[in-house]
Amino acid sequence: MHSTSSKNRTHRAARAAAAVVAGALALSLTACGGDDKDGGKEDGGSGKESASTVTLPKLDGETLEVAAVWTGTEQANFKKVLAEFEKRTGATVKFVPAQDPIINFLGSKVAGGQPPDIAMLPQPGAIKQAVDKKWAKPLGAEALKELQENYSQGWQDIGKVDGKQYGVYYKAANKSLIWYNAKAFENAGAAEPKTWDELLTTAQTVYDSGVTPFSVGGADGWTLTDWFENIYLSQAGPEKYDQLAKHEIKWTDPSVKDALTALAQVWGKKDYVAGGAKGALQTDFPTSVTQTFTGGDQPKAAMVYEGDFAQVNITQAKADVGTDAKVFPFPTVGDTAPVVSGGDAAVILEDSKAAQALATFLASPDAATIQAKLGGYLSPNKSVDNAAYPNEVQRRMAKALIDAGDDFRFDMSDQAPQAFGGTPGKGEWKALQDFLKNPSDVAGTQQKLEADAAAAYGN
Template identity: 50%
Template structure:
């Protein structure tokens, strides 16, 4: 990690120093270093689920904060189950100073446990100045602001290889039926496997469900199901599972068949499309761009994407994201949050790729390619039909825990999608248990 820090300071730190120090702009938007003095000798810990390219890029942003303030920031990867990692840390009284929570539901749970410190000073000011009401409310509990959406994710995208589409004579589809009956079927008949699946990472399967459900059932029902105001045995859930089976019940549509679909994690599924070229498409969010580039693809050329196709009248737009919160009152914690909430820090990350911001002050020109620039506008200009990732809003033991709840039940459904009604009953039972 030390070696990486030295490399980072030669790139992002220099850029951020020009933006922040030369321009006289502190992390929270005030004059000089946040809090009126430097942070030399201060050591901070940040925990997040990011690994690989995402971790590398985030560490470059942290290196810029170190360069500006003199603080030392160490990064701790939490693994996929952020709650399982943080729980024992909180119990032992040794939480990280800043944690990146992938679920608003988890933020609400920790706030109820008094495990979070509200945003203060420059951090609170940066949230107020740089984010719209929707995003501010997302990180608040009972009117108290705790979190800053640092990294947004556009989760209604299907990535593909244009060369595979051209060879099969197909075009990006507009509807679910077109994707299944024309695009996937034609690719399969031509000898190209349509989809790489990321089924070993259960959260990717909840993304499939949420996109189909939002487009099929509509925003109002989506909200009702999220709040458990309607049961998971509702016909709309069963019909969504039946729709998913159009793909999940076709072993020839998935790289490695059913067994391969369940055993392949994210980001290995991306390399199956853009590295080994074992499949033509992979469904996941905008952050696939960084993994595709790592596999040797060029985003916008041999790595392209189309919107998740409409199942009902309108195509879905589902967003997710990672929310930065303070878990200690240690010196430098609020200053780091203020920095992370700044347009300067987020513009640095935007230029590295695989990133989207909900910060209204981040210009589209900060992104490295035209495709991501366009996606950034859809996040900022989202209409009333856009919805936040459902599994991240429900209690984490139901929506975001490995081996439990939605993750496990949808993995079982991927293995055998023959009984949607029974799967809906399992989802309802798990939702009740988590209430």
């Protein structure tokens, strides 16, 4: 599914906007000198608490279930948001751990007559499927009011199906970042690259210093789709990106060949990926991050690609964001640097006063501010005080996200039917895992991607 704004923007305008956003992001990230120590204040640096802005009903005795695939720190931090809702309303909220793909998990719950009240869906495609299956319920007037006050039109639109609002994008992600071990770069004399060719030069410089350039979490297929999407958006441009996302052009298109060929310059280069292809395919996303920031000045890899949420895992590696761990925007492969976003939307499955109240709370700056202070999180809610974020790197990322307004492209695989873009061992995830194993097979990978896409999209 596409936002209305994405449909209506012209190719030239989208390119220009992407260039502006990418430039601002590059400037903001490279300007970050280190972790801002005043972020230890309760509000992340401003010295004042954000005022409560949303009115919630009393819900004493009400019980709600919220399902999400979040684990570890991410889950623990979200539970603190739910605890505040409980405190304000008197309701009891239970977090239900879900498995990927969440649509399958929800299907079993619905079939058993026990759907959660709200599900946090990580794909617009999943929202559409929930609506098509008549599981999802539209948002009420209070939630809509919060959305309209606090979100850009683009973030509202990607939560809509057939013009009706079903999703509240509570969590956003900047998925166009590469994190690096500052000490490994310093020892190698490596510089932050701005273009794809410079990235390859930087990788060789790091390799020559005795450190493997890249860590890749290939056990999780979604990390591989994110690699592809950044290259494709920058190289092929926003218009083709939108067409491929809707399967209006085939995966056998020459533009896909070009992107896979570029990707093979990293994945196919001997000893450029920690553990080789076999090791990468056994490495999950959290490990791909932590192994980049442990081992002193001899980490398993110097760089790891992924979004702002990698900060949670960097912290688990006991590295400081902004000093030990630094970041640069995903390099320009074509005309402009890519700006790829992702996110998780709250969708009501069991309509009730309590469920609508929780959706309203999650659309408010009150909820997002709580999790913003805890780190490893970005909100598309433009009413969240930027000072709530705990360090300068994250504040600048949040500002770049809000300043982008509607000028972003949502994660392509998340827009696809779940069977193609969001299922372990199937579709795009599996095809790119196979490509990581054999990056010379560009044509075969394209054929497999097209066959799976045609089956999933029904065209």
